Amino acid sequence: MRRDGIRFHNVGDSRPVEGRDGRLLQRVPESVRRELNEGAQSRMRHPAGVELRFVPDGSATVTLSTVPGGSAEQGTVRVFWGPIQGPTEVVVGPEPTPIEVSIPESVIDLEPAACEDLPFDPRVCRLQLPGEHRGGPIVYHGVGGDVRPPREDELPDRRYLAYGTSITEGEAALAEHLTYVSQTARRLDADLINLGSCGTAYCDGAMADHIAERDDWDVATLSVSVNMVGTFSPSTFRERAARLIDRVAGANPEKPVVPITIFTNARDVRRSADPEGMCERFRQELREVVAETPHENVHLLEGPELLPTIDGLTTDLVHPSDNAMIAMGETLAAELESLLEDDPRSPPRR
The missing domain is CATH 2.60.120.260 (Galactose-binding domain-like)
Known part of the structure; x- marks a missing residue:
């Protein structure tokens, strides 16, 4: 605008x-x-x-x-x-x-x-x-x-769009340039489009349509979604996540679309937090959605590999602080750079 x-x-x-x-x-x-x-x-x-x-x-x-x-x-x-x-x-x-x-x-x-x-x-x-x-x-x-x-x-030649939870929106980082998506964009020499939605990343159909119809991004990550654990059933999560991925990837077949499973959080490490293993169940649902997608431009990343330990989390054991945000940005940028380099149509670094 x-x-x-x-x-x-x-x-x-x-x-x-x-x-x-x-x-x-x-x-x-x-x-x-x-x-x-x-x-x-x-x-x-x-x-x-x-x-x-x-x-x-x-x-x-x-x-x-x-x-x-x-x-x-x-x-x-x-x-x-x-x-x-x-x-x-x-x-x-x-x-x-x-x-x-x-x-x-x-x-x-x-x-x-x-x-x-x-x-x-x-x-x-x-x-x-x-x-x-x-x-x-x-x-x-x-x-x-x-x-x-x-x-x-x-301005940068590349544009990176990020959808996800409060972690994507940037909670707990001390400033905007320290969020993991900002750190990722900086390492990609890319402009960031941040569509993080604190506590409410529910893979809404309107958001899926909006991202799909935008023409101003070159790579997108979809971090979905710890917000949905305990709020939606696994089957409903699967349905909504599948629609999000299908809509975005199908409308943009030349662009990498990267779903990310739930990051390491309290449900993984606290004895009383998730006795039924629901967090891992949601990760598996997303893995299966990606495995079944017909779109070749969809590439799954595992949240626990981007944030493998609780080192750097805040005391709620959900939100990364500055050190973890920076580490996540370094790892994610390397993964996305590889995908962009594999696509000859993607904008090069200056």
């Missing part, structure tokens, strides 16, 4: 806010959001992986606020210049908050050769919004100053 000379990355729609000026940013179009389960409708308004991107001429000011009444009424917006992390961190709350930026002198002074192989041009300002439980839904109020949206040659 583009507006006011800004490219709103990972934003599918913006909506008016009752009683306030500005536009509420959400990750999917409203027509899709309304068809998701009730919890996912809320999660798609949390800006995980959302960035406001532009190239300023001089100084510029972007004004943002959060929606009052949520679980997190303020969050920290971090400024990156292309792949370079800046020192600017601004806490945004319910009152409209200006974020002033200008291209750092160190970036202006860079030798052209130093930028040739970078996925992002360092002149591109990237306001990374706080997703998951690091902040609430964000309202955009406007921009002051002379800005333009980045050109295609100033």
